[in-house]
Amino acid sequence: MSKVTRFSRASLSVMPWKNGGGTTQEIASWPQGAALDSFGWRVSIATIAAAGPFSVFPGIARSIMLLEGDGVRLFTHDGRIEHRLDMPHRPFAFSGDDAIDCTLLGGASNDFNVMTRHGQWRADVRVLGHAAAIEPAPHGVLLALRGAWRLNDETCREGEGLHWADAPRTWQAMPESEDARLVAVRIVPA
Incomplete structure (x- = not known):
């Protein structure tokens, strides 16, 4: 039987983004310790503190959900995606292949993120x-x-x-x- 691991948002490590626009708290990934280019799945909480592009994750299905804050507007420059993530607890699915940009709808927001590798x-x-x-x-x-x-x-x-x-x-x-x-x-x- 697998081990169940308890966690608390308050005790998760905070990792700043390379672009300075926010932070991530990883809840779990598999296989454990996998890098961003080799995980099978990953669940995390992000704080989006500044407008800017999302990282592209080729071959990854993504789901994002607002937890707290004013939210963000997610969009692609070709107009295929236009979504206001401003209602808490409503997941929005999109492809990690898409070059998504975001603007803040107010202050910083916290978001729940799920990523899974296509085909796995x-x-x-x-x-x-x-x-x-x-x-x-x-x-x-x-x-x-x-x-x-x-x-x-x-x-x-x-x-x-x-x-x-x-x-x-x-x-x-x-x-x-x-x-x-x-x-x-x-x-x-x-």
């Missing part, structure tokens, strides 16, 4: 506000976005979560308040 993995990203059974997945991440959640035998409060790799896990998610929200990321073979 795909991610199902859902935000839950009610009790639910989360189908088995060999890899995944659960993060309490608001309120506290009972996840099988574990309790995660806002900003806390669990991740696992390399063995199927099934979860029973039970909110402890009406306004509770949980992001559930199931990562399965492509």
